[in-house]
Amino acid sequence: MTYYSLNHNAPEVSFREAVIQGLAPDKGLYFPKTITPLPISFFEHIETLTNEEIAFGAIRQFIGNEIPENELRQIIADTLCFDFPIVKMEENVYSLELFHGPTMAFKDVGARFMARCLAYFNRNNPETRNTVLVATSGDTGGAVASGFLGVKGVDVVILYPAGKVSDVQERQLTTLGQNITALEVDGVFDDCQDMVKKAFLDEDLKNHNLTSANSINIARWLPQMFYIFFAYKQLKRENKPLIVSCPSGNFGNICAAIMAKRLGLPIAYFVASTNANDTVPRFLENGKYAPKSSVATISNAMDVGNPSNFIRIQELYHNDLSEFEKDFSSFSFTDDETKSAMKAIYENSGYIAEPHGAVGYLGLKKEMAKHPGSIGIFLETAHPIKFPETVEPLLGITLDIPEQIKSVLGKEKKSLKISTYNELKDFLSHSG
Numbered sequence: 001m002t003y004y005s006l007n008h009n010a011p012e013v014s015f016r017e018a019v020i021q022g023l024a025p026d027k028g029l030y031f032p033k034t035i036t037p038l039p040i041s042f043f044e045h046i047e048t049l050t051n052e053e054i055a056f057g058a059i060r061q062f063i064g065n066e067i068p069e070n071e072l073r074q075i076i077a078d079t080l081c082f083d084f085p086i087v088k089m090e091e092n093v094y095s096l097e098l099f100h101g102p103t104m105a106f107k108d109v110g111a112r113f114m115a116r117c118l119a120y121f122n123r124n125n126p127e128t129r130n131t132v133l134v135a136t137s138g139d140t141g142g143a144v145a146s147g148f149l150g151v152k153g154v155d156v157v158i159l160y161p162a163g164k165v166s167d168v169q170e171r172q173l174t175t176l177g178q179n180i181t182a183l184e185v186d187g188v189f190d191d192c193q194d195m196v197k198k199a200f201l202d203e204d205l206k207n208h209n210l211t212s213a214n215s216i217n218i219a220r221w222l223p224q225m226f227y228i229f230f231a232y233k234q235l236k237r238e239n240k241p242l243i244v245s246c247p248s249g250n251f252g253n254i255c256a257a258i259m260a261k262r263l264g265l266p267i268a269y270f271v272a273s274t275n276a277n278d279t280v281p282r283f284l285e286n287g288k289y290a291p292k293s294s295v296a297t298i299s300n301a302m303d304v305g306n307p308s309n310f311i312r313i314q315e316l317y318h319n320d321l322s323e324f325e326k327d328f329s330s331f332s333f334t335d336d337e338t339k340s341a342m343k344a345i346y347e348n349s350g351y352i353a354e355p356h357g358a359v360g361y362l363g364l365k366k367e368m369a370k371h372p373g374s375i376g377i378f379l380e381t382a383h384p385i386k387f388p389e390t391v392e393p394l395l396g397i398t399l400d401i402p403e404q405i406k407s408v409l410g411k412e413k414k415s416l417k418i419s420t421y422n423e424l425k426d427f428l429s430h431s432g
């Protein structure tokens, strides 16, 4: 498969090169040159396929022959080492739980897949070292740290905004050691993301083999299609138009869901649900893409003012608002609305939603009201235990601590504080 840069000013590359580079030399995100729908028979028989078979069918064309079939099947099997249940909340409304992986966030899927692809590409070059550089608003760091821990030939450097991630999230990315380093940035998420982008384009760092493990990297982004297929498999028998709502920050998850539809998955409607960071809802209202600095909310993993994947979504809709209107909407919700939803969900169904999932639920309900007879899923993107500061007092409960979290709670935080790009550059120049 060939990938082109969405800035249209860089050479086309293979899957391998796109994964290793992360961002194209012209700062553009890579995008697949072709998207070929799967045969109808794939969907007719989807309920007879295992998750691994479905994932293989969905992603194979994007990799082509750059990873042999058996290796790719093994990468997928190692990636999907946990469950993706859908839980009925109320009539026709389901939560797709994506938090049963090692760090209890959906990002485990993309991070595990990408780490294994990179390990495959490095298999015959023991002297090559790649540095994975990643900015996190919360959950990416932990998932990437866990997914890449101990992967040979790869150093991981994680930038996170000081004081703006939860205690559990911070421990997940600062306590592992080995090939993982956490840099604590005096700033907000967008500052971290800007520094990372700058490093990729810095000529002085060219020979450091930097790549990104944010959803700008295709190997992090594309596997996020998998669980939309798994959800469809479980709901197909209902035979109703399906609405999918993704709580959205960098818009990688929702973009992967749209890709799943382009492969033929029958999704009737998409909802990108956001918190107060409403750049995309505003775009859909007036056609102007006007990013703002991010503001802090209780759904902190979505505190993104300039969502990096939106450019891919614009490509998929040919930059045409009238195309968006056919199957895409985006709504913004306040923290108060989110808290009310968490309470209502708990009172009505006993289900404990965390703030991101609750934003997804709100967007889903809003859109479903316009489509009688539809069925909807919202993505529950993290486990409530990652946000106990919000969840416990609001719902008046004490959460049980799952094993995955217990294992990091007692560990000591290790981070390096930085506040400028030059400090990052210094660090990268003297490592690896």
Ligand SMILES: *Cc1c(COP(=O)(O)O)cnc(C)c1O
Pocket (backbone or CB within 6 Å): 105, 106, 107, 138, 139, 140, 215, 247, 248, 249, 250, 251, 252, 253, 254, 301, 302, 356, 381, 382
């Ligand atoms: C990263 C994250 C999101 C946002 O996902 P995007 O793909 O960036 O839109 C939502 N919820 C949680 C818990 C996350 O960690």
